[in-house]
Amino acid sequence: MVKAIRVHRTGGPEVMSLEDVSLEAPGPGMVSIANRAIGLNYIDTYHRSGLYPLPLPTGIGMEAAGVVEAVGDGADLEVGDRVAYCSAGFGAYSEAINLPASRLVKMPDGIDFEQAAAALLKGQTVEYLLQRTYPLKPGETCLFHAAAGGVGLIFGQWARSIGATVIGTVGSDEKAALALAHGYHHVINYRSENVVERVREITAGAGVPVVYDGVGRDTFDMSLDCLQPRGLMVSFGNASGAPEPLDLAVLANKGSLFLTRPTLLTYTAGTDELRQSSRDLFSRVLSGDIRIEVNQRYGLADVQQAHRDLEGRATTGSSVLLP
Numbered sequence: 001m002v003k004a005i006r007v008h009r010t011g012g013p014e015v016m017s018l019e020d021v022s023l024e025a026p027g028p029g030m031v032s033i034a035n036r037a038i039g040l041n042y043i044d045t046y047h048r049s050g051l052y053p054l055p056l057p058t059g060i061g062m063e064a065a066g067v068v069e070a071v072g073d074g075a076d077l078e079v080g081d082r083v084a085y086c087s088a089g090f091g092a093y094s095e096a097i098n099l100p101a102s103r104l105v106k107m108p109d110g111i112d113f114e115q116a117a118a119a120l121l122k123g124q125t126v127e128y129l130l131q132r133t134y135p136l137k138p139g140e141t142c143l144f145h146a147a148a149g150g151v152g153l154i155f156g157q158w159a160r161s162i163g164a165t166v167i168g169t170v171g172s173d174e175k176a177a178l179a180l181a182h183g184y185h186h187v188i189n190y191r192s193e194n195v196v197e198r199v200r201e202i203t204a205g206a207g208v209p210v211v212y213d214g215v216g217r218d219t220f221d222m223s224l225d226c227l228q229p230r231g232l233m234v235s236f237g238n239a240s241g242a243p244e245p246l247d248l249a250v251l252a253n254k255g256s257l258f259l260t261r262p263t264l265l266t267y268t269a270g271t272d273e274l275r276q277s278s279r280d281l282f283s284r285v286l287s288g289d290i291r292i293e294v295n296q297r298y299g300l301a302d303v304q305q306a307h308r309d310l311e312g313r314a315t316t317g318s319s320v321l322l323p
């Protein structure tokens with residue numbers, strides 16, 4: 001038996017409970033992993049609340065790093081391998097789990113379990129957003145919301161290292177200071193400043209070619225207003241709720257805008273792109289271009305508090321659960 005967080009009905013943080021579950025020997029192509037650090041991600045709150053429905057009852061959590069403890073037939077890993085995952089299945093909030101070997105990445109020397117669990121999902125997201133959804137070029141300016149969050153602190157550092165000018169938005173002055181220390185050239189506090197006016201000011205009236213918007217409902221319209229004609233709106237999350245349905249004429253009226261709603265799962269669907277994306281991320285962490293900030297740590301039994309903190313905007317950078 002292993003301890004795992006289970007969800008029997010959707011709702012608030014209280015629907016998550018710590019239970020004993022049995023762990024079978026891994027089947028063909030699968031391995032058992034003893035999780036050493038588990039990544040907390042906003043998507044976990046959508047699975048818990050039912051915004052993104054999962055068949056119930058279910059395990060929860062997508063990301064962790066740990067050690068391979070048992071190997072099923074045909075799985076290309078060995079007992080003792082250090083691995084991380086973030087798109088292999090649900091149930092990472094657990095002491096141990098069985099997952100397909102093809103969806104795991106080996107951790108390079110020099111990366112520890114906490115770093116990997118704090119970085120993989122968020123960092124691979126940054127990788128595809130700024131290299132593949134809208135390939136950001138040196139000298140271009142971009143806008144990113146929730147700049148002091150888990151994805152946000154990685155985004156600022158990575159985008160600056162490309163040579164882009166990075167504008168971020170945040171919900172407090174403390175978060176503004178943190179974002180400025182993690183790559184952002186300009187940070188706007190959207191509680192006290194007008195984001196559209198400030199972005200127009202910074203870009204000499206032009207607007208930005210791309211907005212990466214993981215906040216959703218509260219920022220969607222202002223994001224469109226920050227774009228230059230034929231700019232790209234990348235709506236990749238719903239921290240404030242899902243954006244309202246859109247009348248396509250709005251995209252025409254605001255300057256022939258483009259809109260995409262990407263997911264990490266689509267951008268790392270193939271094993272090769274999954275591994276390439278993680279290699280790219282880890283090499284930037286190892287070179288020192290990207291520092292991973294683990295600013296909150298919780299025991300597995302404190303998962304309800306972890307979700308309250310994340311949804312209550314009380315966290316910065318990454319959070320991990322320690323089993």
Ligand SMILES: NC(=O)c1ccc[n+]([C@@H]2O[C@H](COP(=O)([O-])OP(=O)(O)OC[C@H]3O[C@@H](n4cnc5c(N)ncnc54)[C@H](OP(=O)(O)O)[C@@H]3O)[C@@H](O)[C@H]2O)c1
Nearest residue numbers: 042146149150151170171214236237238239240263264313
């Ligand atoms: N599509 C994908 O592939 C993908 C992959 C990974 C993550 N995501 C999305 O990226 C976003 C960031 O994820 P994360 O795990 O790094 O979370 P996070 O940014 O650490 O936390 C969310 C942040 O959103 C901001 N926010 C604005 N309005 C909010 C509201 N009403 N309630 C709660 N927070 C609000 C808060 O920052 P302020 O206080 O500064 O406003 C908060 O700290 C999420 O929307 C997530 O779903 C998408």
